[in-house]
Each structure stands twice: as C-alpha cells, then as structure tokens.
Amino acid sequence: MPPLNYFEVECSDAVGGEAYRRVAADVLQDLDLLRVIDRLHIFIDPRVPIFVAVGLIRHIPREIRLRDFASVNVQENRVVIDIGDETYLAPLLQRLWARYGKERVEQPDRFTVVLPAEEVPGERIEDMVVADPGTSLYRDIVYAMQYIAPEGFKVRRQYVKGTRFYYVASEDTLPEDVVETLVAERFARLEGGG
Amino acid sequence: MTTLVPVTYRGGVYRHDEIADLIDDLGGYVVQKQMMAQEVVLQSFVPRDDVALIRRIAKPLAGEVIEAPLVGTEIAVASPSLEIHHLPHTSCDIAEYLRRAGAKTNMVGLARGFGKRIANLSVEERDVINEHDLVVYVLGNFEECIKQKFPAIRRGVHVPIVVTGAPDRETLMRIIDPRVEGYVGNIGRIMHRFKRPEELAKLDELVDEVSRVVDARRNELAKDPLSIFPPRLMGIVEDQIQEVSLLTHPTPVTAQLTGLRVKLPYDQYASRIRALNVGDGVTIGDIADLLPSRMRNYILVRIKPCSETGVMV
Numbered sequence A: 001m002p003p004l005n006y007f008e009v010e011c012s013d014a015v016g017g018e019a020y021r022r023v024a025a026d027v028l029q030d031l032d033l034l035r036v037i038d039r040l041h042i043f044i045d046p047r048v049p050i051f052v053a054v055g056l057i058r059h060i061p062r063e064i065r066l067r068d069f070a071s072v073n074v075q076e077n078r079v080v081i082d083i084g085d086e087t088y089l090a091p092l093l094q095r096l097w098a099r100y101g102k103e104r105v106e107q108p109d110r111f112t113v114v115l116p117a118e119e120v121p122g123e124r125i126e127d128m129v130v131a132d133p134g135t136s137l138y139r140d141i142v143y144a145m146q147y148i149a150p151e152g153f154k155v156r157r158q159y160v161k162g163t164r165f166y167y168v169a170s171e172d173t174l175p176e177d178v179v180e181t182l183v184a185e186r187f188a189r190l191e192g193g194g
Numbered sequence B: 001m002t003t004l005v006p007v008t009y010r011g012g013v014y015r016h017d018e019i020a021d022l023i024d025d026l027g028g029y030v031v032q033k034q035m036m037a038q039e040v041v042l043q044s045f046v047p048r049d050d051v052a053l054i055r056r057i058a059k060p061l062a063g064e065v066i067e068a069p070l071v072g073t074e075i076a077v078a079s080p081s082l083e084i085h086h087l088p089h090t091s092c093d094i095a096e097y098l099r100r101a102g103a104k105t106n107m108v109g110l111a112r113g114f115g116k117r118i119a120n121l122s123v124e125e126r127d128v129i130n131e132h133d134l135v136v137y138v139l140g141n142f143e144e145c146i147k148q149k150f151p152a153i154r155r156g157v158h159v160p161i162v163v164t165g166a167p168d169r170e171t172l173m174r175i176i177d178p179r180v181e182g183y184v185g186n187i188g189r190i191m192h193r194f195k196r197p198e199e200l201a202k203l204d205e206l207v208d209e210v211s212r213v214v215d216a217r218r219n220e221l222a223k224d225p226l227s228i229f230p231p232r233l234m235g236i237v238e239d240q241i242q243e244v245s246l247l248t249h250p251t252p253v254t255a256q257l258t259g260l261r262v263k264l265p266y267d268q269y270a271s272r273i274r275a276l277n278v279g280d281g282v283t284i285g286d287i288a289d290l291l292p293s294r295m296r297n298y299i300l301v302r303i304k305p306c307s308e309t310g311v312m313v
Helices: A014-030 A086-100 A133-148 A176-192 B016-025 B048-061 B091-100 B123-130 B143-154 B169-175 B197-223 B230-240 B242-246 B266-274
Strands: A006-011 A037-045 A050-057 A070-074 A078-083 A106-109 A112-116 A129-131 A155-161 A164-170 B004-012 B029-036 B039-047 B064-067 B074-079 B104-109 B134-138 B161-164 B182-184 B253-255 B259-262 B277-279 B288-292 B299-303
Touching: A006 A014, A014 A037, A014 A133, A037 A176, A050 A133, A050 A176, A078 A086, A086 A112, A086 A129, A133 A155, A133 A164, A164 A176, B004 B016, B004 B048, B016 B029, B016 B039, B016 B048, B029 B230, B039 B048, B048 B064, B074 B091, B074 B123, B091 B104, B091 B134, B091 B197, B104 B123, B134 B143, B134 B197, B143 B161, B143 B169, B161 B197, B169 B182, B182 B197, B230 B242, B230 B253, B230 B259, B230 B299, B266 B288, B266 B299
Parallel strands: A006 A037, B074 B104, B074 B134, B134 B161, B161 B182
Antiparallel strands: A037 A050, A050 A164, A070 A078, A078 A112, A106 A112, A155 A164, B004 B039, B004 B064, B029 B039, B253 B259, B259 B299, B288 B299
C-alpha cells in the first residue's frame, strides 16, 4: 500500500476496481511517484466507459542549482568545480559547453570540471540553474496516468497545473460538461475529506 | 503398441548426448533441445514403460525427468496489444510458464485487441492464431469489457480457446457465449511479476487447464489417428533436409499436435519436402498437406488422418 494520504479507487465493478487499485499502486511505485503525489482519487465506470483520475501533488521539487551538488573553488587563473553528486553532471556539462564552448571546459577526471577564470569574471556560477525536475515531474505524472488507464481509452484529456492534476480518458468522445462535473465532484471529495 | 508420453529432461551438458541417444534407442523422440550455459533441456516423447529407466540412467548425471504435458504443442498467447499495459507482465509470464510445461509458445500481439467497443481481430491475426494447437487469450480486468469485446476477438478462430481475466472462473463462464474450452479467472492486468504464492498458483491452474484441453484434443485425435506421428515426421525432415540444421531458430522445425511448422521458405522448399520418402515408397505429399504459413514465409505441414490416406507409417 503506497504512503499516499488519500488513495481511493471508485468503480462499479468490484473485482475490476480492486485490480485497478493494485495496478495504480504498482505503477506509482515503479515510476517513483509515491512520495510526489499526496492524494489520488480514481473513478472508473466500464459501462460508460470512462476513466477519471484526480490528484494533488505533495510538493513541486525546486530547481537544482550548481551549489546543490558541487563546490566552486575560484583560483588565480581558473575556476575548479568539484562535483559531489554525479546525478546532474550531464546537464551541467551541456550548459557549460553551451555557455563557454567545449574547448574551454576541461574535465581532468570524473569529479572535476575546470574553467579558465577570465571566462567567469565576478559571476556567481554557483547559482546557475542546472536542471528543473518540475517539468519532468509533470510529464511523469501524465505518463503514469496513461499507464494506469485501460489501454483502449484513447480519447483523453489531461491537466497539470501547480499542485493539481487530472486525467480523463474514454473510448468515446468526452462531453465537456460531463468531464467538468465529474472532475469537480472528485476534486471536492479529495480536498474536502479523507 | 507402445504409448509415448511427453516428458522434459533437465540436466547438465556433460554426457547429455547419452540421454538423447537412449531416448532415440527406446523409440522416443526429442522434439526440442535447449542449451543454456551448462544446462540442457530436452523436450521429448518417450515410451511410458521406459520413463523409470531413463530416470535411473539420468540419476548419476544429476539429471531429472519430469512430466511435461504440453510437449509437442504450439500455443498462441494472444495479448490485446504489445503495449506497456500488457507487457512484459501477464502475457510474458504466462507464455514463459507454458514453455516450462513443454509447449512452444508464440506471442500474438493483436493490433487492435484493446478497448471495449473498438476491439477487433484482423484476418491475418485470425489465420496466425488458427495455425496453432490452442490459443490463450490474456484479457483484462472488467467483466463488462470482456463480455462485449470477446466475440469480436474470437471471430473465425476455430482452435481450442482458453481465456484468462480478472473476473472469477464462474463469471467468465457466464459472460462468454458460446462457451470456450477453458477458463482461468483472477488473472487480470497485473503490473508486476507473478511472484506471490497465490499468483504462481494461478499459473499452475492455467497450465492444468491448458493440459486438460490438450489432452481432450489428443484423445479426440486417437480415435482417428494421424498417418504419421508429428515428431517422427519432424525427424525425417531434419534428417533429409540439410538446411534445417543451418537455421538459427530455437525450434527450426516445430512439432504440433497435428503437424509441423518448418521454418524454411515455402517457395523454395515445399516441393522438396513433399517429395521426401517416409518409408515404403510413401512420400510426405501423400500423407500431408503442405501450406504456406501466414507467419513469415514458413511452411505449415498438416498431417492427414489415417482414415483419409489409408497409410499408417
């Protein structure tokens, strides 16, 4: 059982509902979203058919800056960046190459990057934004919902903004008013109680 | 007449050829040989009375002989699609488990098998499924969807069908009309590997159900026996067509309940295979139909019953 604060699957078919509860738990665990999603309500009615998932995100991860994973040592004629955690090394190099040119960025070993000092005059390179996990998070959430939803439900509508997201899918066209009512009802339940 | 039973021999590579020779000497057939690193698996048919003998001879080689009810069958595992929703778990786990029971399984990923209203089966898919001995339909979680879509994806399929899905067995029996040969409930869309005891028990139940259907088919065939036992015909093709040994397929010639699938191009080899002598001046063309398979450009050999040819090899 995932450590979400609220996790409910509402379904007219008891056996299918239970199966989808397991599917959702497995998918969220596989995609490492259990700590990201705070509350999730899934509504499925195979007779219509429709699949609705509404949820709240726990927190949006902040931007990753250079100082978060490396220390910067400014010497007389060069700047030495000492990498502590390699996770964001690839995007860091991409940015440095784009900014200073590949020939100026030296990497004598795996954990060290050296720049000539004249290239970074007085600049606080520590504050450089290296990656933004928030953008990939939204993508991951939508992907997880596509993964959980029955495959035949190809007509879909998705929304992720701030901490709220919803995903609606069906085999048939989705009437706007139906979607809005269903989503609003589930959001009310999600944010009100539980 | 000796009765041949399907068994699997599992042991080390060291001296495994002695077991293969022994099976041959006893009048049995090895239909598939798999070598994985230091392990070898022989899927074979051996005389019922000699199983104990093989066990005794295999013992010093640390080999084991186990009953494998599905040896000599080619089974299709039909999945609604080959998307991430159905693979790798469920479909692959089921196919792998059937393989352990001796079957040669092929995964048939339907192009449009998903959905409730939109599910359908193409002519090519239908023909490919009909080339197998049996088809296992791996269906999903909702009773309502299975009820509505199943008639569409079984249309024109005349081989025995076994259905799996999340509803229990009784529900599956109730919603599927006309009836199919086998049902296994409580296996739906699962997003993890089958590993819990209750999940593995379900796979065992599936193997039992498939074996039951295959046995019923074998009994039916015994009433009007085939002109030649498929593994015997397989041996003849392998011995006389040298190119078979050059193929890299795991099973270059696949044994089925009523025929063979020879993985050579139909246009170039069909007439050569038809002319092969099976003994006493009888050729393969006399006792079997050779058809172009819908699976790549393979050859499908359908052995005619003894009552039709008047020949028993």
